[in-house]
Structures are given as structure tokens and as C-alpha cells.
Amino acid sequence: MISLDNLTVSYGGWTLFDNISFLINPKDRIGLVGKNGAGKTTLLRIITGEQQPTSGAVTLNGDCTIGYLPQTMRVADTTTLAEETAKAFEEVLRLEAEIEALTREIAERTDYESSEYEQLLHRLNDAQDHYHILGGETRDADIEKTLLGLGFKRSDFGRATSEFSGGWRMRIELAKLLLRRPSIFLLDEPTNHLDIESIQWLEEYLRNYNGAVLLISHDRAFLDNVTNRTVELSLGKITDYKVSYSKYVVLRAERRAQQMAAYENQQRMIEKTEEFIEKFRYKPTKSNQVQSRIKQLERLDRLEIEEEDLATLNIKFPPAPRSGQIVAEISEAGMSFGEKHVFxxxxxxxxxxxxxxxxxxxxxxxTTLARMLIGQLTPTEGSVRLGANVNIGYYAQNQDDLMDGDFTVYDTLDRVAVGDIRTRLRDILGAFLFRGEDIDKKVKVLSGGERARLAMARMMLEPRNLLVLDEPTNHMDMRSKDILKNAIMKYDGTVVVVSHDREFLDGMVEKVYEFRDGGVKEYLGGIYYFLEKRKLESLQEIERRDAPAKMPAKGDEPKPAVSGKLSYEQRKEQEKQLRKAKKVVETIEAELADIEKRIAEYDARFAAATEYNEADYKAYNELKTRYDHQMHEWEKASYELEIIENE
Structure with missing residues (x-):
């Protein structure tokens, strides 16, 4: 479908791509990966024709159409949400006019046997087929389904696009792109402006899409759920792995170990050859051998290994100062901005x-609650009170924008650091992948990911016992996210994080608070526990609970949804879920009773024992570990049962 042949991109004496080639086939699901600066976005721009390579060519077959979503783009602000989204069907509207004109002309003609009449019939048939492929008959329903899937509400459809924030306007452009149904999607960080529900809806859409997908993303779970092929850009070359991202990571580690061994062998050979040359350079009897070794080195194809991948990175937050047991108490808190009620x-x-x-x-x-915690906002309902000796470190979504663009990377830290830590600034910057000349770059020339890393490094200069992190991983590459996640996992303070990155949150949090429909609901468990309980594997399950509504006609006021009693099927399903939840609780309780009985037997045996039995103590400790695990499962199951009983 698309062929990339011997692409080279050079800037002066520096080569970004060096004769790379690969083929994109229909229905491919490709994740494009590589460190920041490897050229991923550049490659997408070359495929779209926005940028030309130094040499090589990109070939598209005649019917191939491209839908490209860049990281940032200009968006229109002159219409309503529904009208702007409908612009995706400009081709459909053109076909409607053509079909109408052809139908009228055919009806007026009587030369049924002529070649011109036959050509008109063929043109009409082709136009109708194309109209059907582009979804002409179902466009209103498709617009509604897509906008709802991306997180808009039906009441938003009549709102002016100028009322939406930058992130929501990017969703409008994504909706238009999806509705155009191109042969291939080129998506550059499409999840940056999406929440968890919308990401999962997009995953489902792309999995079932009939065309091809080539995407750049730093969201591991998104890549794993969408792609089955991974193309890595590294040191100007590409390596094509016919597997999903997680499997690619394993294969790449194996391949990298082989590369490393080859690199080290070559370095030893070079070192020995250079020693020989230096030792015998001025001995006439060895001149032929010396010249031979010099030519050998000149002809040698030297192996390269990315510096970043050789580094051992281990950063940690400063030890948290002691705080009270209660860090913050949120009591019936709520917020409204004028007439707009938030929660x-x-x-x-x-x-x-x-x-x-x-x-x-x-x-x-x-974000509103996060800002309440740090004291930037005061709740309009209830209260938010901090405990004793709470010292907050806050990372805002726009943290990178708060730094002075004319300062260098080093100056940005140096101006806020005090005391002995100033002697370690280069080490801290190195841990966040700023090395060598990087520390002298001005902030304004850094990429989004680099600014995010710098802002996080700055926040780590002072000891804090409460970290409030609002979308800390936006624009960070996977390596940077791993560094941050490991640092948070080792941190001994309290953490509140706003994030839509499931892989980042997995294993890091044990409580989830969901903000939805003007309220806040607690889930005692990790992020995947929350997703399972909310049945968010496909957003379609959520949308089925909402009553279907037509697209509002222009000028119509959106009508509020009317909730009625549960249907017979809904009651039946609720009773089924209740029985299932009770059964889970009863099963765990029975197992806990059995474990308690066995532990008591061991206690009695140990009390009467006259010698140490290692096997008994091992079994005893395994029982206690199992008991603790099942108690945790019982707490979760009991809480879930309580939720179902109260619905």
C-alpha cells in the first residue's frame, strides 16, 4: 500500500535516516518507536508529503488515502461542534450532489442503448459504491457515536468550538479524521489529550478498523492493545519486529545483548590493533604489517550502540519529612465556577x-481537586484540610510552561537549588537524561518530553512528604516514564497522581477516585481493578446504558436525558451480579475460616514442640501470607458487594 524506499534525511553533516526502507501493508497495525529525536515524527511527515527526504522515495498506490493527526495542529473556531465534525463528510456531500445530478440526467434521457447512457450508469454505480464505503447513509449516527466515544456529551453538540479547550479541540480534529475513514491512519501521540475511557474507545475503534494504522505513542498499554508490528528507529536505521510492543521489548533486549557482545569484541580488536600499530609504527621490518592493520581499521564498519541504552539510571526522591498520619481530609468538598458545576x-x-x-x-x-489540595483553589462546598507538617510538591499539567525559556537547563535547576544539593545538579540532570552539551541548551528549544523531565528534576530538589502530580507523563518517552515510576515506587511519602496512563499507574496506586457525572466514587484497588469493576474494557458498554438520542438539528436546544426505572433485563442483570458478588464473598470467607483453623493447629503444635521443624515453619509462614492476601481480596469483594447492593 505504501512503500518507503532508501530514505535518507541529512542536516548538514548529520544524518537522521540512512537508507531506510520498509513496506506498509493494508490492515497493518504498526507502532513506531525510538528515543526522542530518533525521527519518528519526521518519518510521518515524509509519508504525508509535508517534508521531503534528502534522497529516496515514498510510493503510494493509486487508491491510498492518508489521515494524519500531528501532535499539535491548528483548529477551526467558527462553528458548533456538530457542524465542525460534519466537515469530515465533505466528500460524501460532493458525492450526494453528483448522484443527484446523474440520477436526474439518466431519468431525462431516452437513448437507452447508447454508450453515453451506459457510461452514465457506470458513473452512478461507482459514485453510489464510494458513497456507501464512506458511510454516507449513516453519517449522523457515526458522528454521534464518534463524539460520544471521544468523551463529548450530547449537550456539547450545539456548543461553539471556540468554547472548548485546546485538548478538546484536538479531539474534534481526531473525530473528523476517524470519520473520513482513510486507507491509513498516521497518529502522532493520539492519547495525549484523551482520558482513560476515550483511550479505550479509540483502541477498540482502531482494532476493528478496516484500514492500516501507523502510530507513535508512549502509552505501553495502548500500543499493546492496538499494534501487532513494531518498527524501531535507532541511529538512523530501522529494525522491523513483527510483534506487539511488549514482545518487541523482550526481543530487543535479546538482540541488544548480542549487539553489545559484538560491540565489545570489536572494541577489543580495535584496541589491540591500535596497540600493534603504535608499537611497531617506526620499525621498518614491520612496516607492511602496520600498513595492513591501518587499512584494516579504515575499512572496518564500526558498530554503534545508543549511549542512552548503556546508562544505568537510578534516581530517587529525597526522603519524605515526617508528617501526621492524616495528610489531608476532604469533607463533602465540591466546586463550581459561576454557574458551571464541576463536582x-x-x-x-x-x-x-x-x-x-x-x-x-x-x-x-x-485537576480542580489537585489544586484544592495545594491551596490554589478554595472549594465552594465543604472543605479540604491538610494535616500536620504536610509539605507539598506539585507538578502541574503546564509545569513546563512555567519555566523561563531563556534559561539554560542547568540554570533552571541552579536558580532554585540551595545548600549541598547544588553540588549534585549535574548528577540529577544526568539521571533525567540531560548529558554533556544538553545542560547548556535553552529551555525554549527543548522538546515537550525534555521540558517535562526538567520540570520533574526541579521538583526533586526539595524534600516533600506529599507529591501531587497532574499528568506527569504527558510527552515523556517510555524510558523517562519508567525512571519516574521507579522513583515514585521507592518514595516513602504520600502520592496523589492524576493520569490516564494505565501502565504508569499499574502497581503504583492502591486507591482510585473516579470523577464522573458531578460526583466522586472510591475504588479500593489498583487501576486495573478499577477498570474491571467499571466494566471499561469497551466504552460501548457504557454508551449502551445511555438512551440513544438523535443529532440535534441546527438551532435545537439539547434536551436533558430522562432517567426512568430499571427495565426487566436490567433488574435481571443486577440480580445476577448481586448473586455472583455474594458467592465470591462467601467463597473467600470459607477459605479464610479454613486457613484460620490450620494456623491455630500449627500454633498448638509449636507450643508443645520440643524441636525445630523447618518444613512446618515454612508451611506456617506460607499460610499466613495466604491469609493476608485473602483478607485483602475479601475487603475488595465486600466493598464491591456493598456497591451493588446500594445501586
């Missing part, structure tokens, strides 16, 4: 050492 009824306690995720659709109040 209410937030009622929970953050205790020392808690790891909490705030999730939900954009605009539901996650």
Missing part, C-alpha cells in the same frame, strides 16, 4: 503513605 460530595481521607490515582473524563474535576 460535589468528595468525601475521603488521605493517610500517610497512601498512593492514590484521580481518574475520569476531562473536565470532571481531577
Amino acid at each position: 460535589s460530595g468528595a468525601n475521603f481521607v488521605i493517610e500517610k503513605g497512601d498512593r492514590i490515582a484521580l481518574v475520569g473524563r476531562n473536565g470532571e474535576g481531577k
Whole structure:
């Protein structure tokens, strides 16, 4: 479908791509990976024709159409959401006019046997087929389904696009792109402006899409759920792995170990050859051998290994100063901005050492609560009170914008560092992948990921016992996210994080607070526990609970949804879920009773024992570990049962 043949991109004496070639086939699902600066976005721009290679060519077959979503783009602000999204069907509208004109001309003609009449019939048939392929008959339903899937509400359809924030306007452009149904999607970080629900809806859409997908993403779970082929850009070359991202990581590690061994062998050979040359350079009897070795080195195809991948990175937050057991108490807190109600009824306690995720659709109040915690906002309902000796470190979504662009990387840290830590600034910057000349770059020339890393490094200069992190991984590459996640996992303070990155949150948080429909709901478990309980494997399950509504006609006021009693099927399903939840609780309780009985038997045996039996103590400790695990499962199952009973 698309062939990339011997592409080379050079800037002065520096080569970004060196004769790379690969083929994109229909229905391919490709993840394009590589470190920041490897040329991933450049490659997409070359495929679209926005940028020309120094040499080589990109060949598209005649019917191939491209849908490209860049990281940033200009968006229109002159129409309503529904009208702007409908612009995706410009080709459909053109075909409608053509079909109407052809139908009228055919009806007026009587030369049924002529070649001209036959040509008109063929043109009409082709136009109707194309119209059907582009979804002409179902466009209103498709617009509604796509906008809802991307997180818009039906009440948004009549709103002016100028009322939406930059992130939501990017969703509008993504909706238009999806509705155009191109032969191939080229998506550059499409999840940066999406929440968890919308990401999962997009995953489902792309998995079932009939065309090809080539995407850049730093969201591991998204890549694994969408792609089955991984193309790596590294040192100007590409390596094509016919597997999903997680399998690619394993294969790449094996390949890298082989490369490393070859690199080290070559370095030893070069060192020995250079020693021989230096030792015998001025001995006439060895001149032939010396010249032979010199030519050997000149002809040698020297292996390269990316410096970043050779580094051992181990950063950590400073030890958290002691705080009270209660870090923050949120009592019936809520927020409204004028007439716009954001949320209410937030009622929970953050205790020392808690790891909490705030999730939900954009605009539901996650960042608002984060700003309440740090004192930037005062709730319009209820209260948010901090505990004793709480010292907050805050990472805002726009943290990178708050840094002075004319400062260098080093100056940005140096101006806020105090005391002995100033002697370690280069080490800290190195841990965040700023090395050598990087520390002298001005902030304004850094990429989004580099600015995010720098802002995080700056936040680590002072000891804090509560970290409030609002979308800390946006624009970070996977290596940077791993560094940050490991640092948070080792941190001994309290963490509240707003994020839509499931892989980042997995294993890091043990409580999830979901902001939805003006309220806040608690889930005692990790992010995948929350997703399972909310049945968010496909957003279609959520949308089926909403009553279908027509696209509002121009000028119509959106009508509020009317909720009625549960249907017979819904009651039946609820009763089924209730029985299932009770059965889970009863099963765990029975196992806990059995474990307690066995532990008691061991206690009695140990009390009467006259010698140490290693096997008995090992079995005893395994029982206690199993008991602790099942108690945790019982707490989760009991909480889930309580939720179902109260619905």
C-alpha cells in the first residue's frame, strides 16, 4: 500500500535516516518507536508529503488515502461542534450532489442503448459504491457515536468550538479524521489529550478498523492493545519486529545483548590493533604489517550502540519529612465556577503513605481537586484540610510552561537549588537524561518530553512528604516514564497522581477516585481493578446504558436525558451480579475460616514442640501470607458487594 524506499534525511553533516526502507501493508497495525529525536515524527511527515527526504522515495498506490493527526495542529473556531465534525463528510456531500445530478440526467434521457447512457450508469454505480464505503447513509449516527466515544456529551453538540479547550479541540480534529475513514491512519501521540475511557474507545475503534494504522505513542498499554508490528528507529536505521510492543521489548533486549557482545569484541580488536600499530609504527621490518592493520581499521564498519541504552539510571526522591498520619481530609468538598458545576460530595481521607490515582473524563474535576489540595483553589462546598507538617510538591499539567525559556537547563535547576544539593545538579540532570552539551541548551528549544523531565528534576530538589502530580507523563518517552515510576515506587511519602496512563499507574496506586457525572466514587484497588469493576474494557458498554438520542438539528436546544426505572433485563442483570458478588464473598470467607483453623493447629503444635521443624515453619509462614492476601481480596469483594447492593 505504501512503500518507503532508501530514505535518507541529512542536516548538514548529520544524518537522521540512512537508507531506510520498509513496506506498509493494508490492515497493518504498526507502532513506531525510538528515543526522542530518533525521527519518528519526521518519518510521518515524509509519508504525508509535508517534508521531503534528502534522497529516496515514498510510493503510494493509486487508491491510498492518508489521515494524519500531528501532535499539535491548528483548529477551526467558527462553528458548533456538530457542524465542525460534519466537515469530515465533505466528500460524501460532493458525492450526494453528483448522484443527484446523474440520477436526474439518466431519468431525462431516452437513448437507452447508447454508450453515453451506459457510461452514465457506470458513473452512478461507482459514485453510489464510494458513497456507501464512506458511510454516507449513516453519517449522523457515526458522528454521534464518534463524539460520544471521544468523551463529548450530547449537550456539547450545539456548543461553539471556540468554547472548548485546546485538548478538546484536538479531539474534534481526531473525530473528523476517524470519520473520513482513510486507507491509513498516521497518529502522532493520539492519547495525549484523551482520558482513560476515550483511550479505550479509540483502541477498540482502531482494532476493528478496516484500514492500516501507523502510530507513535508512549502509552505501553495502548500500543499493546492496538499494534501487532513494531518498527524501531535507532541511529538512523530501522529494525522491523513483527510483534506487539511488549514482545518487541523482550526481543530487543535479546538482540541488544548480542549487539553489545559484538560491540565489545570489536572494541577489543580495535584496541589491540591500535596497540600493534603504535608499537611497531617506526620499525621498518614491520612496516607492511602496520600498513595492513591501518587499512584494516579504515575499512572496518564500526558498530554503534545508543549511549542512552548503556546508562544505568537510578534516581530517587529525597526522603519524605515526617508528617501526621492524616495528610489531608476532604469533607463533602465540591466546586463550581459561576454557574458551571464541576463536582460535589468528595468525601475521603488521605493517610500517610497512601498512593492514590484521580481518574475520569476531562473536565470532571481531577485537576480542580489537585489544586484544592495545594491551596490554589478554595472549594465552594465543604472543605479540604491538610494535616500536620504536610509539605507539598506539585507538578502541574503546564509545569513546563512555567519555566523561563531563556534559561539554560542547568540554570533552571541552579536558580532554585540551595545548600549541598547544588553540588549534585549535574548528577540529577544526568539521571533525567540531560548529558554533556544538553545542560547548556535553552529551555525554549527543548522538546515537550525534555521540558517535562526538567520540570520533574526541579521538583526533586526539595524534600516533600506529599507529591501531587497532574499528568506527569504527558510527552515523556517510555524510558523517562519508567525512571519516574521507579522513583515514585521507592518514595516513602504520600502520592496523589492524576493520569490516564494505565501502565504508569499499574502497581503504583492502591486507591482510585473516579470523577464522573458531578460526583466522586472510591475504588479500593489498583487501576486495573478499577477498570474491571467499571466494566471499561469497551466504552460501548457504557454508551449502551445511555438512551440513544438523535443529532440535534441546527438551532435545537439539547434536551436533558430522562432517567426512568430499571427495565426487566436490567433488574435481571443486577440480580445476577448481586448473586455472583455474594458467592465470591462467601467463597473467600470459607477459605479464610479454613486457613484460620490450620494456623491455630500449627500454633498448638509449636507450643508443645520440643524441636525445630523447618518444613512446618515454612508451611506456617506460607499460610499466613495466604491469609493476608485473602483478607485483602475479601475487603475488595465486600466493598464491591456493598456497591451493588446500594445501586
